Amino acid sequence: KQGQCVYQGLTMFDQAVWSPKPCVTCLCTGGRVVCDEITCPITHCHFPFTPTGECCPVCMEPLDLSGDSPVPNEPYNSVTPLTQEEIQRILWREEEEHLEEKERLRKKDEVKKKRKKHKKEQAEIQRKLVEERRKAEQKALRLELEKEDEERRKQIEEIERRRQEEKEDRRQRQAAEREAREYEKRLEEERRRQEEMLRKELLALEEDEEEYLEEQQEERLEDVEERQEKEDEEEVWLRGDVFQMPPKEPEEPKEPNVFPGPIPKPPAVLEDKLKKTEAEEEEDAEVVVVNRGGLPPGCDISDVTVTCDNAKLMYFPPLSIPELKSLSLENNISSIPAEAFNGIPNLEWVNLKKNKLTSAGIGVKAFKGLKMLRRLYLDGNLLEVVPADLPPPLQELKISENRLRRIDENSFHDLSSLVILELEGNLLSEGNVDPLAFAPLIQLSYLRLGRNHFRTIPQGLPKSLLELYLENNLIEEISETVFNQSQNLNVVSLRHNRLDETRIAPLAWINRYVFAHMEPGLEYLYLSYNKLDGEGVEPESFFGSYSSMVELCLDNNQLITVPSGINEMTNLHFLRLNNNKIICDPDHRGDATLVALRLENNYIDPQKVSRTAFSCIRASSSVILKPQKTK
Template identity: 60%
Template sequence: MERWVLFSLSLLVYLYLEVAGAGAQDQRGLAGQGRRRRGPGVPELNQPQRGGLEWGKRRKAGGLRKGRARGNQQSQPPLGLTRLESLPANAGASIFIESYKSVDERQSNYNVIPGKQGQCVYQGITMFEQAVWSPKPCVTCLCSGGEVLCDEVTCPPLRCHFPYPTTGECCPVCMDTASRGDVPDFSGDSPVANDPDPVTPDLDPILDPVVPHTQAEIELLLNREEEEEKERRQKERQRRQEERRQKEERRREKERRRMEKEERRQEDARRLKEEEAMKEKERKLEEERRRHEEELKEKLRELAELEEEEEEEKEEEEEEEMEWLLRGDVFQMFPDEPTGEDLLPPPLAEPTDREEEGVVVCRPGIALPLGCDISDVTVTCENAKLTNFPPLNIPELKSLSLEGNSITTIPVGAFNGIPNLESINLGKNKLTTAGIAPHTFNGLKFLSRLYLDNNLLETVPMDLPSTLQELKINENHLKGIEENSFQGLSNLLTLELEGNVLSEGNVDPLAFSPLSQLSYLRLGRNHFRIVPQGLPPSLLEVYLENNLIEEISDSVFNQTTNLNVVSLRHNRLDESRIAPLAWINHKNLESIDLSYNRLYLVPSYLPRALVHLVLVGNQIERIPGFVFAHMEPGIEYLYLSYNKLDGEGVEPQSFLGTYTSMTELCLDHNQLITVPPGINQMSTLHFLRLNDNKIRTFAEDAICDPQKDEDVNIVTLRLENNYIDPRKVSLTAFSCVRSYSSIVLKPQWTK
């Protein structure tokens, strides 16, 4: 489309130039006649340009001539002119002074050069009266009364948006004026091309197909169109970007609202669950109370019955005594008469329990809240519906249990009256990190056990006493462990942090460094992907079940050479992600639990001292040969239940190294079709499970070796839920079993 427009414009320009050329020839003929009428010696005036500016000069010159004539009549300089000092007529150049201008004045000043009456001499050239010429651009001179009047053009204000400097012109012109090729008529008071016309609307002749255009105008038009197109595209891109941004903001706002709604839903569900749990707990408490009341009523009824029976027996005895008296038996012996002291009534027993505004007085001088009980040096307030920490003043108290209440805060000085506590149980409350006052536990110099399970703590309480030996913060909201979280707890032996939000990203590697005597650590039900770093060297047992652990590196257990038990149940381990040197050289590691992971093979490079190995609930298909051969003295307990072992999954050398050590072997719930080889060589085997497989028949020596004369050793043998026909089993197949009652053969599958 743009090409057709350009072609049309070019054609119109060509046609217009042809017509304008003919008109220009006619004008040049008229101009020649004008020069001939001027006569010799008069210089040729500058011919006007096609633009409106030169015609404006001529118009101003004509106006000046009229003003000059009036000035001669009135002997005053014309309006808008400033007469300069007299200069020699033969001066080489006129001296121009800045034109006189005011805010509303648009006419120009003339510089006056004196000359002879009736003619002027300018730069050696004689000018006739009323002659007009331009010695240089933007300057117009007039010979009037022997004086040379020069006008320096003052550019008028423009109202157009695109002023355009024209070649040979001193003032910029509007695009519509610069592009016109016609010559305006300045006769009379017709408006100048550059003069603003408030009535006539601004028209752009460049866009008019009738007006001819030069190549520069066409290029300018194309540039303007390109700029407009670029500006339009830029605005369109900005609009689209703004729409995308607004759309993204709306999407984010929608997602945020959805997340808030989901959080509110989860919070409502959690609150509802807690309320249901509280209601269930209250219901159980109510049932327990009713049961106690019923038991108490039953006991009272039994006591009443006993009292009635005693009364009846007493009455019967009295009747018998009366009978003896009536018979006159003088030999009947009566009890001695009571003395004076015996006649005194027994002292009244002081009440043991008394309720006063929810406070029960259990001992003289000791007041406990309702629902609490004291026994020796132990106070128990479990499930007593307490919402605040009870004020106690029992200096000899050693143990305090507040489990199962709704306590939210522990104020300052809560333990001032019970400074000798050794054990505190605050489990199943609503304690928060901010609710525990600073240095609350620091004054308990004998505290050794602190239980904070099932609360709302987000960090480990600070300033715990150095005497602490056991700390439990299971089922809380712990979000991290800092380097100084366990500062000063060098005597801590047991630490349990299960059921929190801990991971390798928020547990500082130096967090366990102060625990120089820690031997028992539980970190189950968290979000660890690797075994935590920096475990203390003193550690004996570590439990990491129900995490997301995928890898065991070579160095993770390097410092814990005293490890005895490692539990990694319910993680994401497979045999290829267990490093060969992870634990093979641990001389004390005897028990490993890798149940419910992603193992396909029994892992190689197990610890040499391993005794107890649990691999239940994996996808193990094969027991590689010699996998237990390096162990000393040998594995004793091997649990491979609920895997995928089949007829080819067990090799002849799979159990090599266990023949003199194996005590319990569980291969139930697999896909075995025969009894695995090597079992008949296990001389110390006591417990064997092969139930829930696909075993149909087995050789006579599959379980017991008849050539060995050793004592029977198998105590329990389970073979039910297979495809075995008991009638086809040899009588000597179970010669190593202590009694036939220890063999479970039924039921069996028939297909």
């Protein structure tokens, strides 16, 4: 059993004590035998002896046969015999020492057990930590492998899809080319057949005309011969037969009219056929003229503009019209070859909206050669990055409703002339937009980043920016330096976000003096559909825009009072405070410039509003106060 000991074939219980031989004491503790030999003290007598049952010798005086009292002659020879009580006390003391030693060994063993148990617990904890770390690493590795497998699978699917699309595009292109060739062949055969029929009809007409002319000429010759014969038979005789007058010389016959008569008109049916043939030849001529630039069916050309919207094109048409200025291709195009614009290098406006363009499908430097390009529209495609090597003269770029996942530092390289940039409806956030991405855009005035995944206002906004639109994002935090460089902002729209006064930095524009450095000052500020309450809009919040603010929208928030700083705005025309929790009496003394004020869907009691509260409004119909909420 646990704790018992086996000694020389005998089983001893735990804490059992025994003496296998004199002067040796053994102890069973924790399944282990501990033996201790008693050390005897040194005796200073001549006749030491060991009492029965003892292991150490003791001194005893020798018997004096003379009967005299023993007197020690030498100090070291004097030995006092031990009494039984002293021997018993010695034994008890030894027993106590033995028990103390036993207790010490027990406590030592307990300490060892506790230390061993603690070490075991520590080892178990360490093992569990190692096991958890190993499981976490295995899970992370498994997730990483699964992610890599998923990405590899997506890449394979994307490659396969592109291959299928390219194959389908190639098949459709070949089918379109084959159909175009067949159509041209049919047109050519029809034209030849029409020409052959016309030639045959003309030949028949010419033969009829020749026969008719020959008959007319023969009739005329016969008439001339008959008249000549009659003239030859006439004779004139003088009276008396003296003299016979010479016969009257015949008049030279008039030269017959050998010129052909008018060509008879063909029959009506033939005339209609001729007209149709001429019309078809004119149409063929027109088609030939239009197709000189490689224009596919379904496209229209007007002056220097080509429009191929909804022409069901699967590929970029190979055009060759150097004078072309504008091109619109809203179709199902999935790729743009690198040489796509070689035949149309002078384009100023390109519309490629609502296609199936991918970043991999746009050839390297496809737009590089368009030295005159000013506007480029790529909305509604499948782009994941901004196309590279866009021409420097570009002034307007639209890539909304795509799949943009990042904007690098060099995405807008060399676009120093860009004025308008729209990137709405993508997958952009502060984590994948480089803070230096907007640095090259030194002339950018208009920036739209709505319907993305921004949680904060992106850093590095251009100094030249006039209008900023960030509605329908996830913005819930505004840093204190985000607008430091934007001195010319005129319009800021942050509608439909998650702005909360607790997440706004103490030095941010909503809580301090950010507008003071703007020239000429902010005019339009839209903060609708956020989580702002009365503490988030302090009187100093609009400092710097008191004389410039024209329109302010704070509707659909959690305001409980009309922000006091609004009374200082001397140029405010439109104010929206509807759908809040305003319960105070609105007081707008000094807002003489207000044109429209909306306060509906709050907690205002119209009966408690003073008659002069809105006397400064230009028209009473411009104040919307109903309906109101009830608590």
